[in-house]
Amino acid sequence: VRFIAILLALILGKPSLAAEAIYDFAAFDTTIAPDFDEKTIIGETRITVTAAGGAVASFDVTANALRVDAVQGGRITATQNGLWTVTLDAPLRPGRMTTVTVKYSGKPARGLIFGEDVVYTSYFACDWMICAQDRPGDKAAFTLRLDLPPGLTSLGPGTMSREPGTRGLERHVWRETRPYSSFLYGFAAGRMTSAFLPSRRIVLAVLAERGAADSARIQSMFATTGEMLDFFEAKAGVPFPHARYTQLLVKGWEAQEATHFSIIGTQMIDPILANLQEDWVIAHELAHQWWGNLVTCADWSEFWLNEGIVTFMTAAWKEQKHGRAAYDREMDLARKRLATAAEAGFDKPLAWRGDYPSLRIRRAVQYSKGALFLDALRTEIGDGAFWAGLKLYTQRHAGGTVVSADFQRAMEQASQRDLSAMFKTWVTG
Numbered sequence: 001v002r003f004i005a006i007l008l009a010l011i012l013g014k015p016s017l018a019a020e021a022i023y024d025f026a027a028f029d030t031t032i033a034p035d036f037d038e039k040t041i042i043g044e045t046r047i048t049v050t051a052a053g054g055a056v057a058s059f060d061v062t063a064n065a066l067r068v069d070a071v072q073g074g075r076i077t078a079t080q081n082g083l084w085t086v087t088l089d090a091p092l093r094p095g096r097m098t099t100v101t102v103k104y105s106g107k108p109a110r111g112l113i114f115g116e117d118v119v120y121t122s123y124f125a126c127d128w129m130i131c132a133q134d135r136p137g138d139k140a141a142f143t144l145r146l147d148l149p150p151g152l153t154s155l156g157p158g159t160m161s162r163e164p165g166t167r168g169l170e171r172h173v174w175r176e177t178r179p180y181s182s183f184l185y186g187f188a189a190g191r192m193t194s195a196f197l198p199s200r201r202i203v204l205a206v207l208a209e210r211g212a213a214d215s216a217r218i219q220s221m222f223a224t225t226g227e228m229l230d231f232f233e234a235k236a237g238v239p240f241p242h243a244r245y246t247q248l249l250v251k252g253w254e255a256q257e258a259t260h261f262s263i264i265g266t267q268m269i270d271p272i273l274a275n276l277q278e279d280w281v282i283a284h285e286l287a288h289q290w291w292g293n294l295v296t297c298a299d300w301s302e303f304w305l306n307e308g309i310v311t312f313m314t315a316a317w318k319e320q321k322h323g324r325a326a327y328d329r330e331m332d333l334a335r336k337r338l339a340t341a342a343e344a345g346f347d348k349p350l351a352w353r354g355d356y357p358s359l360r361i362r363r364a365v366q367y368s369k370g371a372l373f374l375d376a377l378r379t380e381i382g383d384g385a386f387w388a389g390l391k392l393y394t395q396r397h398a399g400g401t402v403v404s405a406d407f408q409r410a411m412e413q414a415s416q417r418d419l420s421a422m423f424k425t426w427v428t429g
């Protein structure tokens, strides 16, 4: 996949990427011991990297605030633009694989939140482990060993087993063999209450931070999750790829998708108790299981393929569950948000490669304009072709990474139409 990205970069004339060594992360194996009193961690990440093209002498990971205590297999130097370069002890020959192990400790600057009896992650995985946050197109297997005080509950990627612990700690081993992008790596551990939701096929769990909500409240908040899962599965044409989906409920404002779970803050979901139509956060994070997690943008300039599609699918869920007026309201909201970007002079094409002045304006384009584009496309080619195209795109690229041209190809195939003018107007500019 990385290779395709490089080829595209060559075609598009991006010399900075073309000059990069072509490597591919195959696996990350991380061990972490959180210190709940000090709010620090001690950890170790074993990185398996492959030389995908020519020889590879070094690779880059995201710089973070942790202290590197030891490196085996290479050495780390800080480079500019928020990266650390890992120079291998010996250059890697084409097609070969090697591992580098980094031991570290300290207090992550972002991405790890210590609550009263709990610790959980949010988005910035490469702040608490060694990985590459900004290579969404480079998916890798992920194993996470958590060394925890006895009796805690944990949540991590894939499925859990136990290994003998040391120093009086219990070791929970979470292993995900399906490759995922680093920004989706995450975990939680602590004293949490668990609840189970009605479901047709897979296990639907909620893990809640203590004091976040009682079980009756949890059941009413998350009641429609199973129905949503069925809706997204049908539209994707791809079954949910795990035996279990967990929603981690924490206090505050979180709304974050991860490998096969989501982190949801009470502030984001509380409005649902007053109005059942306020279910966007459950729908948005669940929809990411297909669009974002399984089918992932090759780089951040294609991020609308994660967020625009999911914003649209949230509206589509609302249409199915609450009626057309609920869908229209989502589109009106998207139009208002895009208007703020236009006022700031940033009504950019969806796959624009430049920098946005703020997160709000970037989201107005990649989330809101993305959803409006799908709505326009749906109107243009009709419901039958539109949903067939979305299904084709999702089935074809499940487990892989995508660029806008992949989406266009599926939509053109399903509609039997040349959509290049429309894609030029909305997507490439």
Ligand SMILES: [Zn+2]
Pocket: 284, 288, 306, 307, 310
């Ligand atoms: Zn999202």
